[in-house]
Amino acid sequence: MTSRSSAARQSAARLSQTAFRLVLASQSPRRRELLDADGYCFSVLPADDGVEEGVSHVDIPAREYVQRLAIAKARNVAERLCRNISQERPDVAPNFSEIDSRRPFLVLACDSVAVCHDEILGKPEDRADADRMLTSLSGSRHEVDTGVALWRVDFEDRELGIDVKKLTVFVETSVLQMEEISRSRLEEYLDGGLWRGKAGAFGYQDGNDWLELISGSESNVVGLPLEALAETLVKLFPR
DSSP states (O other): OOHHHHHHHHHHHHHHHHTOEEEEOOOOHHHHHHHHHTTOOEEEOOOOTTGGGGOOOTTSOHHHHHHHHHHHHHHHHHHHHHHTTTSOOTTTGGGSOGGGTTSOEEEEEEEEEEEETTEEEOSOSSHHHHHHHHHHHTTOEEEEEEEEEEEEEOTTHHHHOOOGGGEEEEEEEEEEEEOOOOHHHHHHHHHHTTTTTOGGGOOGGGTOTTEEEEESOHHHHHTOOHHHHHHHHHHHSOO
16 A cells, blocks of 8 residues: 555545544445444445346446446435434434534445456356356456445535535446366355355455455455545545
């Protein structure tokens, strides 16, 4: 990590305590762990079930697809916050003090996919689907694209509704190389169940020695590009 990105990450974490109330629109434990590790103050309010179903990946690039997914999740949570912004929110209040009531909410939504041989690989539906994905990835170089949406919700939005002008979206890409995996090793991995809930059926954070990061951010592969997030927050909330 460069000194510049390290300084931005520290500044962004401080901003989450003074400039905005960060709300993570995800129930991913990995994204929570990443934010915790960087010292962010935040609460969790996942998007409603089924939000992703209205976003199609047909005939669009992976980068646009993850943007649309992130925006859909951020919109869902921003609208819910907006409807109740003047009320006590037991779902997000525990991490915010009373003096925070006039600070804007900032909804953070993310979605990641792996892309190999021009195929978008989301979360596997079952073991057979995970097997198919990993067989395709074996011995191949592939990308992990993460779409990030940040939607600001101010107090006045209680009356006016959410404002698309307060939406910031970006995509980060990391490139990985997966070595060829033997059938016996693949079966062992599938038996362990670590593929569940992970784009491309693998988790870089699981310490698999058959994965090598070629370029991009490690945290992006896990599901939240901390460096790009921090730099964006510092620009959105200059001190």
